[in-house]
Each structure stands twice: as C-alpha cells, then as structure tokens.
Amino acid sequence: MNYLKTFDIAYLLELYGENVIASMTDSKGTIRFVSTAYERISGYSKAELLGKKHNIVRHPDMPSSLFKDLWQTIKSGKVWRGEVKNLKKNGGFYWVKATVTPQFDEDKNLIGYASIREDITDKKEAISLHTQIQNMINTIEDGFLIFDKSMKIKDGYSKKCLEILGQKDITYKNISQIMFANNEELQETFNFGTNELFKTNDRYTKELYLSLLPTKHCIKDKIFTIDYKLLENDELLVLIRDITKEKKLEKKIQDEQKMQKMLLSLITHKHETIELIKSYRLFLKNFNTKNDNKKLKIDLHTFKGLFTQLEIIHTKNAIHLVEEKLKINPLELYLETILTEAFEKDLKIILNILGEDFLSLDKFVKVDFEQFDILQNKVENLIFNSTEHKEELTQLRDEISRLKDTSLYDMLSIYSITIQNLSKDTEKKVNPLKIIGDKKILLDETYKGFINSLIHIFRNSIVHGIEMPETRIENHKKENGTILTNFKLVDNNIVLEISDDGKGIDINSIKRKALELELTTEEKLNTFSTQEILQFIFSDEFSTIKKVDEIAGRGVGLASVKYEVLKLNGTIEIVNKPNIGLSFIFTIPYHKIYTKEIDVLATAIAKTIEKFLTDDISIKSNQIQSIPTIDFNSSNYISMINLTGTSNLFFMISLEESVLNKIYDVFTGGDMSDNELEMKKTLIDEIINIVIGLSIQHFPSKYNELTLSTPFILEADIIETFIKNNQSSSFQIQTNYGDFEFLIIEI
C-alpha cells in the first residue's frame, strides 16, 4: 500500500489512458470519457468524441443485431463481451475485443457504461486472409491437400478433394486410408514409401520415394491421378486430378468403334444373330424360374461367348457382370434387370441402325425355317421348364440346331456334277462320285473354305490320277475310273478320305521336282519318309508352277487345301499305291463354335503388347486383329515360351525385323553394331518376358497359376505340329514399323 501511495494517481491514469482503449458513456450512450489509446486507434480527437453518441465509430459491416444484443445485455445490468469492427475517422477500420460494463451509483442506479477494448485487427486480418486463400483453393479444379508424418490430412484442403474422394470431411483423417480406401496393397505401398520418406533427411532419397508412390487410382466411379510435392517444412502436398471425364470420352470413342464392329458382324452373320436373339429372349423370359444354378451359369457363359463373337457389347458386358455377381451372391431378381436392360439397349441400337426389318427372317428363307424355329423354341421351353431328362433335352436341342447347318454329305455331293464335267473335258471315263458317310454329320460355315478347296483334290484325281480308258484296259483295270469319298466321326474328328483308283504318284518324280525347285537338299531328302516326300505336293511351289508338267501338275491348287485344313487345325495324310490308286485322308476336328477362353487370353495379351509398344517404345499400333493360326508368320524373329501349371501353354511372338530394330534402338540407344544378330535374339527373348510379365495379371482365372520357362526358339515346321489338334489363337499388331504377331497354343 505504501508503495502504491508513492505513485501519483494522475500518472497511473495516464499510463492507463496510453495503453487501454477505454471509454465511458452516460446511461444514454453519450461519450463522457475516452483514453489516449482510444483517440489513437479511432483517429478522432477527444474533442471530437466527447458529447457524441458511440455510434460515431460504428462500422456498416456490423449487423444491427449485434448492437441490439449489446444494449439488451448492458441495460439489464450485465457485462457484454464481443468482437466489434469499428470505423476510423479516415474511413478505415479496426477490430476490437470489447468488454462493456454497466456502472452504478451508491444507490445502485445505472449511471453509465465503461468499455475497455483489445485491438485484434491483426488477428482478424490473418483470419480473413486465410478465408480468402481457402476460397481461392476451393475454386481450383484439382484436389489439393497437405499431410505430414502423422499421416493426417491438414485442415485447408480444397473442396474438390471431397468430391473426388467421395468424402464429407477429411480433416485429420488418415491420408492413405482416405486416398486408397478400397485397396490395401496400395495403402501398404503408400505407407511404406511415405514412412521411409519422412524418416530420411536426405532430400534426394526423399524424392526417390516420392517418385515411387502410387500415381493413379479410382474410387467408386472417379478415376484420378495423384501428384506429390515435398514442401520445405517436411509436409507433403498432394494434388489429385479427376480424369474421369477424359477417360469417359476415351471410352466413348472406343464404344463407337465397338458398335461399328458389332453392326458389321451382325450383317455378315444375320442368321446367327436372329437365332441368338431369339434364344436369348427365351432365356431371359425364363430367367427367374431357374433353380439349377450350375446350368444357368453354363448357359450364361455360352451366351456370353456367342454375344462376344457377334460383338454385341452391352449384353456381353452385362452377362459378364452377372456372372461375376453369381460367383459370390445367390440368384436374385435384379440380375435379370441388368441383363434385360443391356439387351434392350443393344436391340435398340441394332434396330435403329439396321432397320426394323433386320431381325425379321430373310424373305428368301424357306417357310419351314420358321416352323423349325418354333420347334426349336418348344425344345428350349422344355429344357427350361422340365426337371427331368435335362441332359437328353439339351442334346436334342443341339441336334436340332445342327439341322440348320449343312450336312457334309450334301456339301460333297455337289462335286458329282464337277466330276462328270471334268471327265468329259479330259476324255476320261469316271463313274459317278460315290459318297459313303453319315448324312447327320453337319458342318457350320467355318468348314466351307475347306469343302470348297476340295475341288483341287477331285481335279487332280481326274486329270492326273485316272488314266485314259485305253491305258486302264492295258493295265487290267476297269475302263471306268472310280472316285470314292468316305467319311466318319472318330474321336470328335471328321475323318474324310477321298481316293481314286488311278496311277498314284511316282515318288521319284516328286523328289526330282523338289530338288529342281530347291525345296530341299539331296542330303535331307534321303532322311525323309515317303509321307514327308509326298507332302511336297502341298507346297506353294508345286501348287503354283505354270508349266504343264506331269508331276508339278499333280500339285496344282493343293497348297490352298493344306491352308484350309490347317486353319481348322486338321491334318492330311497321303496314301500312295503306285498304279493302284491314291488316297487323301483328312482328319479335321469337329466342333461347334464357342468363344474359347484362349481367345480371351489372347485378346488380353494383344492389348498389353499395344500398350507396351505405345508406352515404352513410342510406336503407335494401327490395327490389332485376330488372324488364322496358320497365318502366324514364323519366318521373322521369333521367340517362344512355355507356361505350365493350371494349363500348358505355348506362347510365341514373331516380329518383323524393322519393328525389332525400333525396339532394339530404344533399348540399346541405337549405335551398337557388333554381334547384332546375337543381340537381337536375346532382345526378342527379353520382349517375350516383358509381354508375359505385363499381361499375366489380365489372364482369365483358368490361367492364374502359371510358371514360365526360359524363352527358346523353334523351327517353323515344329510350330505346325504344335498347332495341329490344339486350341490356339493368334493376333497381329500392325505398326508403322512392321508387324508384331503372336500365337498362343493350349495343349
């Protein structure tokens, strides 16, 4: 107390006035006192303020509700506290945190109000700046967030993040759980990488980890790219860019292309389309009555194959989706909706573009075709509705559907006319063509090329096999020659034999001719079996020789027969009995068309190769197409790999030199000349490894567990033996630098 007394009260007041923004008003609000600090902050002098109402410093930004609250509070004798923006004399403003206290006299009558204030202008400015920045961030089209080693997302991310990541609020949430919500593997990679990044102090090492963090992901229907930037204070800035739209546009263009493909395929396979649509309609109609899940899955899979073949994409995709769902869920009503909607969509497209008439039957088809369909539908109904004899009924349906294919017998009988005409032209006598075989063996259109090529076999028999009538009599043969065709089914193969009783082939003449045409060497020829020598007549050289020559003439057109047979994965055997006759025995796998899993596999690989060429080698592929196995060009650089495990696959790639050179350039930087051939051989092995490495994740489940052999190179003729009797698929990827082909064979 004594100590205080030594101070002049006036000095204390001055000290107070200098530092405290204080004012006092009477009970009406008229200013009676202001401190020096008040004068300084408001810009008004004491003289200007005293006797004025307090609202002289009222800023128009302040809502009147605030003052209403202030007056209500203080009038009722309570203390009011609040943040107020005030107007300066010069039009500027300042923020204060004010405390207004009612003042009473000794009799407790209200005499006025005392206010003290704290200047909070700086704080308010900072907050306002923060809001401005946040608003700015929110207008950015990209997601934008910051996190540190706590792995928690800091406040102040851009709003776009919420939209892309499908969240309501991500403040202080774990970044990896938010950004890779549906993928534990990515979360682990991200956590490992960022953890190591924050651990090290070396900027370069930090950048290394940064470059290895996941850069693309999708959550629900959003696809986004992710960029990272290391900030000075060891925080990570994450930039998330929504690329869903771009991807969608890309997909739209692809869809358009797919649709064109579909229409083309529908026009060329009109009958199949009509039949498929009918049976699928029926299938959908009875979809929910099905209780045999296994059968349903088989049917779905078959339909998927058929729709894939005709490029009817929405339906195909819908079936695929339903198949996937059925793997984990029981059969439910909504699955039918998925199928029906996609199917209706496809039908609408088909009818819109090809016209309403497209699906009605061809006017030139016989009436009994329709009756046939009715019959077929009845059987379909039976299959779906009956619980017994399902297997027999399914067999019946298959047999009925085969009635529409052409019988092999009928196809061959066309040649009896050819034979009659040919024998007249050559003045030879030939009995009418004898055909022995089961009339119920039916072939679809994939066999047409083969059947058509048989003309060359018949022609050869008449022109070169069957002797002139005089010669035949001299040789104690019947004057009339005989051509016999005989076919049967053996182990799911059609075995077709076409034989004549002519003079057969002089094997020595074939040998001479083969040497003359430089198809082989004398040395090799000696090691060949008779069958191998006879097969020379199928070579292109024998086939295309112009000079009319007894022996060469034997082979005219036969190369095309061989081509067609190989296309069907078949074989030809020649049985030669000099002066007695010649037989060709064709063994052709007998099948109905289904989409083979190996085709799905091949498509996945084709896409991978395209991506590899674009991304790593910077070569654009012009066209990707499935090619007949026999067209696989094995004369270029070739490498082969064997994949074993759940299946036994042989995969081979063949590159034209120019495309290999381009890859070689990219791999080696170009200027390497020594031992180039050896290097290219190693390079192609590396390429096959890369291709399998990149595509293995896209393999159908059947091929999931496979181990790779080391690549090796095969002789072309060995590949032929592989193709025979095995499932295979082959693709060609055309580029400006040449073709990249591959062949896959399942054994």
Next chain:
Amino acid sequence: MAKVMIVDDAKIIRITIKKQLEQLGHEVVASIENGYEAILEYEKCKPDLVTMDITMPVVNDIKNGIDALTQIMKIDPEAKVIMITSHGEQRLVMEAISKGSKGYILKPITKDKLENLLLKIGLL
C-alpha cells in the same frame, strides 16, 4: 570414370548397360548373372557403382536383387547400387532404397536415363 559392376540375368540388358556406360566414359569391370555371384564379385573388384536387376533367379538363398543389395551394403556401407526395374515393381524398389540403394532405372534402359541417374549420385 567409374568402375561398374553389372548384375542382370538377361544378357541383352547386361550388354546394353555395358555399351551405354562405356559411351558415358565408364569402365565395366564385371558382368554378373545372379545376385549370389554379385556379392562374391563385389569384394574382389570393389566397383564404384553396381547396377542391380531386381528380379533374378534364386541362387544360394539370394532370392533377388534386393537380397544381393542388402549383402553388398553389409560388406560396404558406402556402396553405390542402383536398381534396374520393370513396371509394377514400385514396392520392391522402395524396399531397395530403404536398404541403401541409390536410385533406380525403369526398363527400357536408355542412355539418357543412365546419364541422369549417374549425374544425380555424383558419378558424372
């Protein structure tokens, strides 16, 4: 000029890296097919730089390039080892870096990529 040891099971990659390094003025002192031999060879030739393929055949418990890297780092904590890697191996590369690798090159290998990396780790 640095002395370099190349470790890769693919011959084409070994030859490619060798040529490119030579063009950049370095000397390839060893060209090795597997991680196990790489560890033995490292002690013999003490190279300034090792290029290490990540996926290689297993030899004597050394199941890939990372195992070989780990052993080499034990022998010489100052060793400069860079990883040769393919797409989809990011997680493995991270592990390699945490074990002391100085960087990585994503296949296909180009002279530019090599030059860049060597520059960054102070060998050019």
